[in-house]
Amino acid sequence: MNKKMSRRLFLKSFLSFTAAGFFCSIGGYSYARYLEPKLLDIQELELISPKIPTGFNGMKIVQFSDTHLSEYYSISQLAEIKDTINGFTPDLVVFTGDLMDDPLHYSRTEEIIPHLEDIKAPLGKYAVYGNHDHGGYGSDIYAEILKRSGFKVLKNESEKVSLLDGSYINIAGLDDLILGRPDYQKTVRSFTPNTYNILIAHEPDAWIQAKKLHIDLQLSGHSHGGQIQLPLYGPLITPPYADKYTEGLYEFGSKKLYVNRGLGTTRLPFRFLSVPELTVFTLKGVST
Template sequence: MAKKQTRRTFLKRTFGSFLTVLGLSSGGYLYAHRIEPSLLDIQEQQIKHPLIPKSFEGIKIAQFSDTHLGFQYNLTLFKKLAAKINDLHPDIILFTGDLMDEPNKYTEMNQLVPILETLHAPLGKYCIFGNHDHGGYGSEIYRNIMETTNFIVLLNESIPIKLNDGSSIYLLGIDDAMLGNPDLPLALKKVPNNRFTLLLSHAPDLAESALQYPIHWQLSGHSHGGQVKIPFIGPLVMPPFAQKYPEGLYTIGDENPLTLYVNRGIGTTRLPFRFMAKPELTIFTLRSVES
């Protein structure tokens, strides 16, 4: 697995990024602080693999991540996001961690729960822990909110997603790499051979470890796409376990490769800015292909 970094190191780098942001023009500052964080980029991707049963052809999955409610992102924006997700009629909804920025200090639980309850997906709603979901003694707060709103919390475990004809794929979820204890062998323990496996890992860089197992796709968040990207320099805010794969689609490995997709997330953290890293909602369509 990737080497852990201290929180102090991360904060030092974040502070350096903050100084860079302050160097932007006033117009750039306004855009990065007020405009881009409220925008929404809807990305569409196809998940193709020979082990996806033909009956799953066209199944739609919506992934959202890293809302960080309570820092900059608010419930008004979150309600609009939920409406947009429902308008797209996904069959499956996935949340890949960091719901609240500081769970133990968040004061709007009563308004948050009804919004999460409105999200509808006939084949289920699933989620995993991010580092902020564990932070501030928030683990049980997060779990209770998600389970109350009919999300299935996957913590180093798997679940089959089945259709009426008996065909299935397997969804896996592991714990966060920074503040949790991810365990891939435990998550795979009940997965039969020769089934399509889709892994949810908040930390994208754990794909290096997932490559050693029979895992076909991985969906992650955590990186915020760098949150602030400077032309010719690239992303500035690179948290631990999101430094090698900051955003988008990757193919990892040559023999039996793993496909990784890293969602840029919705909210912000540490710094209330996004620049060239718009908030993202990703829609995946499953495709069955010949071997």
């Protein structure tokens, strides 16, 4: 066991040294610091399920995540993302947490609200707490910003997203796994096997428990795709509760988990092979 761990530590140390050497070069540093963090990868996926009501066929859900507003992710970048989201004319918008990198010391909170408020989604705008949104008065600051922006913050609770014909899908939000008090059973207590059920959970590894419940789709962020990846190796480091699921789509029969790489950065203002992401889902029902 010790021998195995020693090999793992050696490999990780070697790769870290390699990465450090790369970032010491002018070209690599400049790309990871100034270019890739300002790129945007738009992923468009179809969600097909016989549980999706006919009225929801063709409707769009846009997910954005982990803006980490700070000196490294600006209000003007948020404004551009808002315009991009609105360009897809979404029916539903989901934010999967970590709005500000340090909410207790971020001085431009009032400037956030007009941009989030301008995001248009006739069926609703929903959000959950990320680990950076919690802590001290940070939780209250986050909740107030989202409320004033027209977002509903789901904290271990669910809502029906309904149409005029009476059909609906369910959406629920789980409190943050790191600094919150997540309660899986309370969060999904209104879910049934026959309805299409979406769970928003900041940390993707919430799926380890969530997959046992009546959940058709989980949307998460948090991982940043590792923020720095190496070819043929993947992420050097991922945060807690993003160890198993790091980015993209995971399918488990009819159930799905999607992990968005997020938009901003934390700890270090670098991205390498982990381009910021916006995800657009189109709902498609099929006959049973």
